[in-house]
Amino acid sequence: MTEFVLVAGAWLGSWAWDDMVPTLREAGHGAHPVTLSGLADKQGVPARLRTHVQDIVDEVERHDLRDVALVGHSYAGIPTGQAAEQLGDRLTRVVFVDSNVPVDGESFVSAWPDGRAMVEASIADNGGFWAPLTAADCAGQGLTDDQIARFLAGATPHPGATLTDTAVLTRPLSDLPATYIKCLLDGDEPGKDVAELLTSDRWRLVTMETGHWPIGCSPSRELAEILLEAAQSI
Template sequence: MTRFVLVAGAWLGSWAWDEVVPELRAAGHEAYALTLSGLAERRDEKRGGPIGLESHVRDIVDTIERQDLRDVVLVGHSYSGIPVGQAAERIGDRLSRVVFVDSNVPVDGESFVSGWPDGRAAVEASIAASGGFWPPLTAADFAGQGLTDAQITRLVSGSTPHPGATLTDRARLERSLAELPATYIKCLLDWPEPSPEVTELLKSENWRLVEMNTGHWPMFSQPHELSRILLGL
């Protein structure tokens, strides 16, 4: 039996996986959808200090270790690929596979916004103007991503501001992600090609590429197909 641990991207919580988790469990596996610190139902949670990238890495590692999970397929979507990639390295032989769903991947010494040469200043300005949080997207931002009006409404209404420091803190890796067993799911409507960092990682014999003909939020636009891919791993 596989233990799936699923982490959604910026602005989202565990609720983003509501249509995926039941299918994984129906197939006889365990599935745990996490909400990262400062988001969704944990938005007002008090911690010992500011919420940064390391907070999100620890959220993931602590859940896996506290519940003594093994044979873990760790799934990260969008932004969460950065803390998920770091957590995958730290959990050692508990990891079966890490899956990046149209996501960023961590690069040692780089942050989420490091790869945004044109948009970085705008993101950082937006965070500064919003009290240290990255404001959620509007309905117009979801256009062209294979989503219905109802799905867009659900995304917009459920999103919460994202802790800004998690986007500007630098990732820390002890070894190359190419050494990990990994699958990258590329959603073609969002952008047809993986990023240069992912393209390089896909040269590793440990990595494989799967494509989905949908947009950046497949857990909403094609949850059954996404579940099928995850079960096929």
């Protein structure tokens, strides 16, 4: 039995995993969706990047979870990767879903050489928060109108400090047992940082013919099957 700790990306909360949780539990595994501080039902809670790392660690320790697979989607790959190295022998695998990965001394916006100014401007214009996407921003990602509407209805402004704070790693991320899932509608190849990590014999690449948000929408069954396969390989 694997205990999946599920962390959605920017603007999202634990609700984003609602369609997937039953599938994982029906297969005999634990499923623990996390809402990060400052988002969704935790709006108003002050948050820095270290807060989000601690949110994930606290979820594992509060439930005394063992055989843990941390799953981080999009932005959440950054706090998830940092939390993973704090879990010791509780951790069995990290799964990065079309995500950023933490780089020691670098931030989420560091990986946006062209878009950094856009993100920082949004944070400055929205009281310290990154404004949620619009329907137009979701185009080309394989989502139906209903799925986009659900995304937009649940999205909340994202705490800006978590995007500009720098990651802290105590050992190479390549040492972690990891699966990286690349969603091909969001680009054919992983970014440079991920490509370097994939040269490690502890990292595995899986691709999906879907957009950047395979959670909480029609491809979620395929993503669940990939997670279940990862559990079998642990």
